[in-house]
Amino acid sequence: MYDKYINTLKKGYPMKFKINNKYFRWGLTAFLAIAAAIVFYYFVFHSSNIRSGIKTITDILMPVVVGMAIAYLLTPVLNFVEQKVLFPLCKKMKIREGRKKKSIIRGISILITAFLFVGLIYFLLYMLISQIVPSVQNIAVNFDSYVANITKWLNQVLEDNPEAGEYVIRTVTKYSSELEAWATNDLPNTAAGLIKTVSLSVIGVFGVLWDFIIGFVISIYVMASKEKFAGQAKKVLYAIFEQETSNTLIKNLRFTHQTFIGFLGGKIVDSIIIGILCFVGTSIMKTPYAALVSVIIGVTNIIPFFGPFLGAVPCTLLIFVVDPLHPLNCLYFVVFILILQQVDGNIIGPKILGSSTGLTGFWVIFAITLFGGLLGVFGMIIGVPILAVIYAAVRAAVNMALTKKNMPTESGKYERLEYVDEGGFHEIVTEEKGKATKPGEKAEAKKRHSWVKLAKDKGEADQNEISDTKGK
Secondary structure, three states, rough: OOOHHHHHHHOOOOOOOOOHHHHHHHHHHHHHHHHHHHHHHHHHHOOOHHHHHHHHHHHHHHHHHHHHHHHHHHHHHHHHHHHHHHHHHHHHHOOOOHHHHHHHHHHHHHHHHHHHHHHHHHHHHHHHHHHHHHHHHHHHOOHHHHHHHHHHHHHHHHHHOOHHHHHHHHHHHHHHHHHHHHHHHHHHHHHHHHHHHHHHHHHHHHHHHHHHHHHHHHHHHHHHHHHHHHHHHHHHHHHHHHHHHHHHHHHHHHHHHHHHHHHHHHHHHHHHHHHHHHHHHHHHHHOHHHHHHHHHHHHOOOOOOHHHHHHHHHHHHHHHOOOOOHHHHHHHHHHHHHHHHHHHHHHHHEEEEEEEEOOOOHHHHHHHHHHHHHHOHHHHHHHHHHHHHHHHOOOOHHHHHHHHHHOOHHHHHOOOOOEEOOOEEEOOOOOOOOOOOHHHHHHHHHHHHHOOOOOOHHHHHHHHHHHHHOOO
């Protein structure tokens, strides 16, 4: 053995190592088990270090994540410009197809898409500066008058209710000393902490702006080579997994993409329409700060179900603060928002979104509650499509298992199910009031309500169906 090894080295050939050796497999298994135990221990008892490491990596790669997100959202616009505008235009102009032509069309499409995206950002900033900023400045300038209006309204309420006035005076007298002590001792520390928080927030805003700019540049490169990236991802999938598994993964990824892009894109368009309708309605009703109110309603409408109500609360308070002596203005605004929400939920939303999620109202509320608690406002926005994907995956697995057992996949077949045996599906038998049911009649009713005989295989089921048809 030693001479063979020396001769192999002299010839310059490396000695082959047999991976199928049982000792090597045992050693590899032991090594992986020990490594997994160490990783598990470190994950359980040093999870804070893992979280900090993940956060560091995430902060470093945040521009890349932002760029991929922007590219993902702009890809439908890019595809529309290419397939619906530029390619038909080239065909009409009888321009020959070629790789150079496709590269030029892709570059022009990216420029048009980027121009539209920058134009949308400019429009939002213009609206923010020209409409919302003056509204906020007006609120700050007239703050004293708003306080006077609130004070006048409170005095009127207290004059009409003397008992409530005495209670308020006692409460203010009781807590005035505590308020004075807080203002003397705790307020300076609170102000220092507030200044520090504001400074960190300003730095954070500049950081987000920088990530957005770098991410926008990265998104251009991603859109330019999106087919190449998709091809490389598929190549990796087919290299790692079996052919059937890879096909299933690609099919599920396409379904996930359609669900997300259909929901998010439709919801953005729906929110823009709702914001415009809200601006028109509040302008007709002469609601104060109509532009600011409409922007708040439109932005919060992106959140499904709860969005319009979340936006209506601060807007209603703003309208009340501006003119508390006329509370009917708040009532009119609330009624208008309720009508607008019903129009959106029953007419506009179904036309734009359709059945992009396939979830009922209960699961929508469940998704908003769960992911909103985990991820905040961002979770409220993406929670519904995430749960839609999970729901579709679970439904596909359940239907596949039922199909293997030759059982129906429609949920309606199981609503009145009592039990299943060799005789088939047996529904729950309800006795009508005032009528006695004999044992024989009850058995006959159960027999009449049984759904279909469960066949041992599909061939027997088809044969029984043919026999029943001939008998009829």
